[in-house]
Amino acid sequence: MSLRLLSTIFFMSTLFVLGGCELADLPPGDKTDDAAATEDREVDPAAGGQKSPLGAGDLLTVHYIDVGQGDATLLQTKDTAVLIDGGRHDQNEVVPYLLDQGIEEIDLLIGTHPHSDHIGQFVPIIETFSVKEVWMSGGETASSTFENTLDAILAADAEYYEPRAGEVFQIGSLSIEVLHPRELSGDLNHDSISTRIMFGETVFLFTGDAEQEAEREMLATGLELKSHIYKAGHHGSSTSSSERFIERVSPEIVIISAGANNSYGHPHQEVINMFATTGTPIYGTYSQGTVIVTTDGADYEVRVLGNNDTEGEGREARPLTDDTNDMNITSRGCIDLNHASLEELKEIVHIGEARARELQEMRPVAAIDELVNINGINQERLSDMKEQGRICEP
Secondary structure, three states: OOHHHHHHHHHHHHHHHHOOOOHHHOOOOEEEOHHHHHHHOOEEOOOOEEOOOOOOOOOEEEEEOOOOOOOOEEEEOOOOEEEEOOOOOOOOOHHHHHHHOOOOEEOEEEEOOOOOOOOOOHHHHHHHOEEOEEEEOOOOOOOHHHHHHHHHHHHOOOEEEOOOOOOEEEEOOEEEEEEEOOOOOOOOOOOOOEEEEEEOOEEEEEOOOOOHHHHHHHHHHOOOOOOOEEEOHHHHOOOOOOHHHHHHHOOOEEEEOOOOOOOOOOOOHHHHHHHHHHOOOEEEHHHHOEEEEEEOOOOEEEEEEOOOOOOOOOEEOOOHHHOHHHHOOOOOOOEOOOOOOHHHHOOOOOOOHHHHHHHHHHOOOOOHHHHHHOOOOOHHHHHHHHHHOOEOOO
């Protein structure tokens, strides 16, 4: 089933129930345009944007869940739960983790983009919890994970929406600004839903797997990017977190969600070096397990759950940048498609000996996209190769 058909079904059901109101008139949460949002909320100069209204004693806990080489982040207040991405398709830790946190209902479930390391556990999540709203980018893929996710959304009593840059939503005490995409490009990573989420004066930034071209588009919109806590784009890949983008974001701390010793080499050393140069503390699921940020809207603290500690309050977190030996990273140069040896080519994901020899016979290679000419390399595998970040641009 395609997203176009899914959107049509939701649109027609809304027309039937509401007597002709368009779905766009009634999106999830309380939607406002930029002008209205500016009038309704006090501007917080320190945070570089608008602060959301809080009640006395309100707290937000943000759980950057350790899902290996994938993404899943829970934002939890006393009356609101938002889940951004849902882990890998070949693992099952998200539902148990949410149950441990006492979650019964999810106000908003966001799939930043339909890769299986981001929406991989959406089906059991939707089947286990009462999900009010689901946001997807609108990008489509032929994977069974994606198709099964659409079926689960249809079967659930949940709203469906595809947010676009410039929209602003209020969900409980969370103010959510959509930064990207403005329109779809057809590249799933590029089209990742990117959001800036405010709780009081504390601001969080999530960009999914958006890469540097998407970051340039966000910069060009003029939308506010400054955030206190930045979850590094694309698992800390050098394809994201461009220097100019990070200058505008100006984060106080960085969280990286990646798997220990993953085949992509995430997080890449260039990214670690950039944040180390600016003195920005880094916390990473690949070394510390689940990372938890708690804020009252003004101050925040960071704790971690060790890889073998799934219960309790966790322990005080020490930034990985305090001790580079904890970062579990190796510095590896990029692989030149036109000059690399057979063994070096085999370090590229999906390239075994036979494909490495075929690649050598293709030389010279003018662009990474030409790798689809190798037998067995399709667009999805090409995307994996780019995500690995090991290939030098020809």
